[in-house]
Amino acid sequence: MFASFRRVRRLFLKELAINLGMPKMRAVLIFPPILQLVMFAYAVSLEVTNVRLGVFNMDAGVESSTFLQSFCVKPVFKETVGYRSAQELKDALERREIFAGLVIPNDFSARVLGSGEPAKVQLLLDGRRANASAILGGYVAQITQSYGIKAAIQAADGGSVPTGPIARRWFNPNLLSRTAFMPGLICLLTTTVGLMVSSFSISREREMGSFEQLLVSPASPSEIVVGKMAAAVFLATCSALLTTAIVIFGFKIPLQGSFALMLGSLVLYLTSIVSIGLMISSASTTQQQSMLGVFLFMPPAIILSGFASPIDNMPHWLSAATVVNPVRWEMAIMRGLFLRDASLEKIGLCLIPLAAVAAVSLSAAGYMFRKRME
């Protein structure tokens, strides 16, 4: 028993030495996650800002310029650009020089000041950026509405301007993208590291020829698998903790749930990721095949994790399939612990499927590795 433990420890240290000893390998393991975390933290935003708004104004009155001034809302709008014809406006939109265009008719001022029909303004949006155009359309509609109401009140009798409904947002009152996306980012970067330290660990030895030496060593297949596994989970967990520390202390996004729960879920999650990595590695004879395996697993798992778009938006058969995706569960746990202040039972509901996925992939990895040894 003790001898077995010693052998596992030797293998564990050997794996650490391989991953941390080579300068290039060490650099690939340590810097990209940190660099990517910082870079992506600023990139992941579905907000719409710095919009260039094109305007074709046929109206000569004062009202239209007051109306246009109400679009000086930073940071949503960067500037308004005037065009002399509807065609010029359309061309600019087509070439992506502007993101949206407003066409103001020549009777704008007259209708705003008059008591008859309201003025009709046309908004052109660039549908090539569908989501952003939906959000921008909402902003423009609100600005137009509040301008139009204000004008109506002034035309009537003055008086106070009524305000629209107030929205309260739970969990993230200012709708900050960074707060919403960073817990998920920890999960994504951890996934990459977990796969990198595990999926090449067997195919590399096969290709380098050191696998045979491993076979003739006194270590049994299960000891080898445990040693490789433990080293990979250890490395990936360290990397995950480093990333989490940067998120909490560097970006000041507080962890609302319990730290122990997060650490436990990370270890469980990384066990399943590393098992999947070892499965890929045992199944492949060359490192190229391992890499292909990683690419066949990682991007789909990330796309189907609910990171970029909600799982509810998928067709039912696909959202049902995400049940076996470990990234989905860890994503829910991380977002629950950071954002939603989720209760223990709700985290538990994600931990159970995660544990099941981990158990299945762990035994599959053990089985495949033993088969490979024979």
Add this chain to the structure above:
Amino acid sequence: MRTWERLWAIVWKEWLQVFRDPSALLIAFVFPAVMLFLFGYGLSLDATNVRIGVVLEDDAPLARSFYRSLNASRYFDVQYYSSRLEAERALRDEETRAAVVVPNDFSSRVAHGELGAIQILADGAETNLALIVENYLRAAFAKWTSLQMRERGAAGLSSKVDLETKTVYNAAQITRYSLIPGSIAIILAMIGALLTCLVVAREWERGTMEATMATSVGKVEMFVGKMIPYFLLGIAAALGAAALSRYLFDVPFHGSTAAYLLTSGVFLLVATSQGVLISSTCRDQSVAAQIAVVSSFLPNFLLSGVIFEIDAMPKIVQGITYIFPARYYVVCLQTIFMAGDVWPLLLNQIGFMSIIGAVVFIAAVVKTPTRL
């Protein structure tokens, strides 16, 4: 031997290698189809049929009329809750994404011309959805109130400006139409890196580099020769991806095949050169593979402007996106698919990609080894 003969020899050798290791063919044909399928079905930012909860504390006809107008909207899937507490619980359990509370003084406040008579609660953890649903709810309420006003002849408080919104190229604002062409860029970037990142490192590790060096092949011939077969596989993958987008996902394709092939070709030249550059710099397969894994998927997924708007990023990150060829290719793809051949825009983007391509090409040729 003349240049083209040597080049041909290298191309032929790589070509045979591709066909004898099935994994390269898997990368070129099966992988893009699987990925496009997942992007197509798995990613959608559409906010239609969003589940919202409604609480009617006021039971008067006016409140009911508002409830009916929400129910009729294609944006919402309305759930009725009998109390505010229940609606809040549903929001917390993610059964709904937003809740609307119609307070007990709703009717009288609406009669007095108040525009803030309802309360909106939104799930801020889903920021994008929260923002869009709030906008929809505000617009729905404003529309309903002005209708009420006009019906009762109180035109004084209806807006003096009507906005008619027209979304050009994508009238229904279907996010898949932007996401699927965009994902072709991510997929081809990955394929380019995957196919080529090992071609030089593999030869170093297996010792065949020495044999190659003993021949009269020059640097440029070696580099170009290694690239051509993978470039052709990439073009085949690009055509397959376009066909799938057009016929399986019904994304409109208004541009020409020529424009699509030209922009894809330029992009693939850059992507495959990048892969060869990684490969020659590393000389070690596992390091090269790890760099390819780290550098090809997530950066292109998050920084190319497919999902996250580049204009909304801080200046420094925007600066970084300029070195990703995918950024320019995404613009080309979305334009070719949805708008057509807008040559001034396309040529501009091709110009940027060519500059990056030239830099990478020179670096890769310099790094292509001719000595041990």
